[in-house]
Amino acid sequence: MKPPRSRSGSSKDTGPKRIPGKALKSASNPGENDATLDSATARTARNKTVSLRTARGRTTAQQRWLNRQLNDPYVAAARKQGWRSRAAFKLIEIDDRFKLIGEGTRIIDLGAAPGGWTQVAVKRGAKHVVGLDLLPVDPVAGAEIIEGDFTDPEMPDRLKDMLGGPADLVMSDMAPNTTGHAATDHMRIMGLAEGALDFAFQVLAEGGSFIAKVFQGGSEKDMLALMKTAFSSVKHVKPPASRKESSELYVIATGFRPERLLESSKGA
Ligand SMILES: C[S@@+](CC[C@H](N)C(=O)[O-])C[C@H]1O[C@@H](n2cnc3c(N)ncnc32)[C@H](O)[C@@H]1O
Structure with a gap:
């Protein structure tokens, strides 16, 4: 395997020199997360x-x-x-390709612990970054962190307030506790992805983007159809940093079109 590289020639992506404080364990089973x-x-x-x-x-x-x-x-x-997780490289690779994070981007990071994606978002110049997780996350300079469940009905408005407006990018690397039973794990991760999409609909600015971890086979049919209506482009990618033996993929949806979503809900 080729050694990972940060964004070519950019001093922004070298990550912090050291990891402040003690890094935190995720809720998932060893070997799965x-x-x-x-x-x-x-x-x-x-x-x-x-x-x-x-x-x-x-x-x-x-x-x-x-x-x-x-x-x-x-x-x-x-x-x-100095990245808190190897998962940081997945976001670096996704963003190298899709260029979703830039100066001034407002970002919500769902399932942020231990903070790798949040670090990448800050390093790439995002204006406001809010990371949310069920687990505590050590502070990340330049970001706000909140401990809680994204399904809490108050969360979309709370995070929008923290951002000072709608988000340009909602990213979800959320993963459930795995059971080892493939069908159950697949259902749980897709449940989180669908929940994240619904969350994104409530907080995204027009033209905004959405990244979510899904499982092989891509997004479920209904979710995919909904994304194709609500976004101008929907793609699935497996970043090189995602382990070959893992069935995870990421869905990248760009160009949020809230009016299309509204039209389709009227027609339903
Ligand atoms: C794979 S880890 C995220 C790693 C992170 N992207 C990084 O680079 O450090 C998945 C996280 O999703 C979180 N999670 C799962 N369900 C959640 C929920 N309902 N609300 C908030 N976070 C959740 C877990 O606690 C776990 O920390």
């Missing part, structure tokens, strides 16, 4: 691997996860460049 690796985990992973081997004398799922993390160039690069 690459954001669970923080620098502290990485520092102790080698020791844990050894002790697991010693304790059990056989390979465990946790040991495989630790080995994978230790051998992952994105994990090493994230640690070196």
Whole structure:
């Protein structure tokens, strides 16, 4: 695998020099959520691997996860460049291609913990960034962080107030706790993506964009049809930083057209 690169020649994307405070664990299971690796985990992973081997004398799922993390160039690069998660590279790769973040962009980051995407948004010059997660997130300079559930009915207005107006970009890297049962996990992640889309409809400015994590097979038929109505362009991408063996994809919808959404809801 090629080592990850930040945006060519830009000093903006080198990430902070150090990770302030202690990074936080995500709610998902080890092995399913690459954001669970923080620098502290990485520092102790080698020791844990050894002790697991010693304790059990056989390979465990946790040991495989630790080995994978230790051998992952994105994990090493994230640690070196000061990104809180290897997931930061997914947003960097998406934004290199779609150019959604720029000077003055107002962004809502749903499922922000431990803060990698929020860091990238700030580094790329976004004007206002609000990160939301069920879990606490250490402060990110230049962003506002709030702990809560995006399904809370007050959340869309609350986040719009924090941004000082509608958002130009809603991004969701939200992931549920995984069960290991593929169909259930697929349903849960698609539920989050659909919820994020509904949230985006409530907070996006005309012409705004939406990024969400979905599962292989792309977006569900109904969700895709709705996005095609409400946005001028809808694409699915698998950024190189997304693990090959993972069935995750990202849907990128640009050019929000609220009037089309209104028309279609009248016709329904
Ligand atoms: C893969 S992690 C996000 C990683 C993040 N993009 C980064 O780069 O650091 C997914 C996050 O979604 C959050 N999440 C799941 N359901 C949520 C909900 N209902 N409201 C807010 N956050 C949620 C989880 O707590 C978890 O921290």
